[in-house]
Amino acid sequence: MRLGLHTRVGAGYDAAVAYAQRLGCTTLQFFGGNPKTYRVTPIDRPALQRFAAARAAAGIGPVAIHTSYLINLASEDGKTVVNSLRLLKNDLAIAAAGDVAYVNTHLGSYGKRDRKDGFASVVAALDDALAGIAPGVHLVMENSAGSGQLCGGTIEELGAFVRACGNHPALRVCLDTAHSWAAGYQIDSREGVERFFELVDRELGLDRVVMFHFNDTQIELGGHRDRHWHIGEGNIGVEGFRAIVAHPGVQGKIAILETPGEDEDDLRNVTTLRRVLDGITA
Ligand SMILES: [Zn+2]
Ligand SMILES: [Zn+2]
Numbered sequence: 001m002r003l004g005l006h007t008r009v010g011a012g013y014d015a016a017v018a019y020a021q022r023l024g025c026t027t028l029q030f031f032g033g034n035p036k037t038y039r040v041t042p043i044d045r046p047a048l049q050r051f052a053a054a055r056a057a058a059g060i061g062p063v064a065i066h067t068s069y070l071i072n073l074a075s076e077d078g079k080t081v082v083n084s085l086r087l088l089k090n091d092l093a094i095a096a097a098g099d100v101a102y103v104n105t106h107l108g109s110y111g112k113r114d115r116k117d118g119f120a121s122v123v124a125a126l127d128d129a130l131a132g133i134a135p136g137v138h139l140v141m142e143n144s145a146g147s148g149q150l151c152g153g154t155i156e157e158l159g160a161f162v163r164a165c166g167n168h169p170a171l172r173v174c175l176d177t178a179h180s181w182a183a184g185y186q187i188d189s190r191e192g193v194e195r196f197f198e199l200v201d202r203e204l205g206l207d208r209v210v211m212f213h214f215n216d217t218q219i220e221l222g223g224h225r226d227r228h229w230h231i232g233e234g235n236i237g238v239e240g241f242r243a244i245v246a247h248p249g250v251q252g253k254i255a256i257l258e259t260p261g262e263d264e265d266d267l268r269n270v271t272t273l274r275r276v277l278d279g280i281t282a
Pocket of ligand 2: 176258
């Protein structure tokens with residue numbers, strides 16, 4: 001597995017690569033733009049190409065963009081869907097310009113809308129985005145904590161999206177461990193992890209999942225709330241992550257930490273996970 005962090009790029013791409021390198025990371029995730037606005041800025045191709053070259057030189061890759069939190073492809077407000085699709089396509093274009101393999105996105109929320117209509121809206125948006133996707137770029141759907149109306153809270157629903165999009169080869173899946181736990185998947189033991197991946201394999205196929213978000217959480221199992229916590233210090237725990245990294249379903253893929261806190265927390269979380277990966281007992 002390749003291990004990395006969600007990395008700030010506000011101080012420039014060089015600083016982001018240097019930070020990832022300092023922590024010994026071999027992948028990373030970043031925001032393509034400001035995650036809290038629908039506005040898009042022009043794509044700086046030379047800067048993205050320098051970023052790609054710096055990552056390659058540092059042995060960092062494949063990497064991921066996380067799309068804006070504003071994206072809602074299921075909204076009953078047509079304007080929101082149009083704006084969301086523009087953001088998604090912009091990140092796919094940034095990925096193509098900057099040699100980024102994965103564009104990880106939340107799908108959104110059905111709100112008060114009939115789920116069937118919301119589902120169809122998401123599928124239409126995904127089809128549209130996939131129709132123009134560049135070779136080497138993948139649109140990655142992230143599973144949600146599955147609270148009430150959130151899209152993609154179950155593995156079955158993600159499987160339904162994949163099938164509705166004709167099993168498009170560029171449509172892939174990211175599994176966030178904290179979201180999985182909050183959605184009710186008990187991944188804190190070998191048996192639980194085994195059961196989880198059996199479901200993933202049946203509904204999606206293990207190859208459909210290209211990346212993971214490794215976050216612990218203090219939310220109760222099935223609590224449907226999205227709160228990330230430090231690795232090994234939450235309900236998934238070191239045992240859970242040990243079982244996850246030992247599973248064939250994760251081998252050769254990337255894991256991104258989205259844990260809270262400052263640089264020292266990043267270091268602690270990466271160190272904990274590296275020990276888990278190396279099979280060292282804490
Ligand atoms: Zn996310
Ligand atoms: Zn996540």
